[in-house]
Amino acid sequence: MLESLRTIDDNVKKWMKEVRVKVIASFNDDLDVKTKSGPNDLVTNIDREVEEFYKDKIKKYYPGSEIIGEESAHEVREPKNEGLLWVIDPIDGTMNFVKQKNHFASMIAIYRKGTAMRGYIYDVMQDKLYWGGPEIGVYCNQDKIEPPSDKKLNKGLFGVGAPLLIDNYHNLQKAALESCGTRIYGCSGIQFIHVLNGQCVAYISYLRPWDYAAGKVLAETLDLVVKTIDGRPIDMLSSSDVLVATKNAQKDITRIVQSTY
Ligand code: IPD
Ligand code: CA
Ligand code: CA
Ligand code: CA
Numbered sequence: 001m002l003e004s005l006r007t008i009d010d011n012v013k014k015w016m017k018e019v020r021v022k023v024i025a026s027f028n029d030d031l032d033v034k035t036k037s038g039p040n041d042l043v044t045n046i047d048r049e050v051e052e053f054y055k056d057k058i059k060k061y062y063p064g065s066e067i068i069g070e071e072s073a074h075e076v077r078e079p080k081n082e083g084l085l086w087v088i089d090p091i092d093g094t095m096n097f098v099k100q101k102n103h104f105a106s107m108i109a110i111y112r113k114g115t116a117m118r119g120y121i122y123d124v125m126q127d128k129l130y131w132g133g134p135e136i137g138v139y140c141n142q143d144k145i146e147p148p149s150d151k152k153l154n155k156g157l158f159g160v161g162a163p164l165l166i167d168n169y170h171n172l173q174k175a176a177l178e179s180c181g182t183r184i185y186g187c188s189g190i191q192f193i194h195v196l197n198g199q200c201v202a203y204i205s206y207l208r209p210w211d212y213a214a215g216k217v218l219a220e221t222l223d224l225v226v227k228t229i230d231g232r233p234i235d236m237l238s239s240s241d242v243l244v245a246t247k248n249a250q251k252d253i254t255r256i257v258q259s260t261y
Helices: 002-026 045-061 094-100 162-166 169-178 188-196 209-221 247-258
Strands: 033-035 042-044 066-069 084-092 105-112 115-123 128-133 137-140 143-145 157-160 181-183 202-207 225-227 240-245
Touching: 002 045, 002 105, 002 115, 002 128, 042 045, 042 094, 045 066, 045 084, 066 209, 084 094, 084 188, 084 209, 105 188, 105 209, 115 188, 115 209, 128 188, 128 209, 137 209, 157 162, 157 169, 157 188, 162 169, 162 202, 169 247, 188 202, 188 209, 188 240, 202 209, 202 247, 209 225, 209 240, 225 247, 240 247
Parallel strands: 066 084, 157 181, 157 202
Antiparallel strands: 033 042, 084 105, 105 115, 115 128, 128 137, 137 143, 202 240, 225 240
16 A cells, blocks of 8 residues: 555646646636635636646546545535545635735645545645655655644744634634734645644644645644644544644643633
């Protein structure tokens, strides 16, 4: 299996590089931008084309796989078979892609019979791919990265999703004030990367499965905690608030949140 996963790694890296070329070329064209659930929820022709590109490749090279892709998922359900389950977020941070042409990611996660196999988060404009899984560790491009040091909340930056902080969900503002500062980037993939590489000690946002599937694989491989804000396990088929943090920062955040009940 490890050998075939190595081939999958090579293929996914190649596909993601092709996506980068396609995405950068699109900057010269007019984007077809549509709204989904509301004015802050966008989808472009590039989101859809990238998703179709990945799906075509997966179907060709790994027939029998199940695929959940953000732009074509009608429901998120248990895989029907025992093959690979691929979870795709073709462009994560579509608003940044449209408004900034920067600070967006492309993400894929692979599971088999409920077990995490691989996560890939590609910071497209930085050309940095964070990838790996439990058997091999986590890499940034060619370089293996070590687990970040287990800092407390008051020793690091806290990445947040804006709506949770604005609504003071679970008294999150109190936790944010205990950190060295809050950071909001509007791209869950990039905010996961900041926790993987130790630039932030935690990140919390309300996320859907494709927003966190790859990040969860990579974070847990690096011994980080991925839970709900009150410390419950994440149900991989549901949308929920997702906290990724060092063990110490997670304890601090849970303590602050629970002290408000
Ligand atoms: C969004 C981004 C954003 C997060 C939203 C997501 P999308 O993903 O990751 O950071 O706060 O909840 O929906 O829709 O641009 O792929
Ligand atoms: Ca979206
Ligand atoms: Ca997303
Ligand atoms: Ca997306």
